[in-house]
Amino acid sequence: MNRIxxxxxxxxLLSLCAVSASVGTVSAEPTPAxxxxxxxxxxxxxxxxxxxxxxxxxxxxxGWELVTVVxxxxxxxxxxxxxPLQR
Numbered sequence: 001m002n003r004i005x006x007x008x009x010x011x012x013l014l015s016l017c018a019v020s021a022s023v024g025t026v027s028a029e030p031t032p033a034x035x036x037x038x039x040x041x042x043x044x045x046x047x048x049x050x051x052x053x054x055x056x057x058x059x060x061x062x063g064w065e066l067v068t069v070v071x072x073x074x075x076x077x078x079x080x081x082x083x084p085l086q087r
Contacts, residue, residue, distance in 0.1 A: 040085040047078050055079070 044064055046055055056066065056079065064081040072078055 040087075041082045042085045044081045044083075045078060046081075047072070047076050049076050052077060052079050 044059065046052065046059075048055060059066075059081055063083045065083060067080045067082050070078045070080070
């Protein structure tokens, strides 16, 4: 039984060394904050009395993404959209 424990301990130690060696060889330099380009967005809002189907299809074809819909007083809906800012 003692021999099995020693063999298991040696195998565990070798496994840990192998994992440690493979992890130790991986390194990555952090990206400086000045090199990170932030995504800029433009926004669009429209109000519709129903589901805004045609307006949403047209906006989607132009690259707009629906962010949220808010129900207004009187049953109207406000649609808020965004798309990446064209530079």
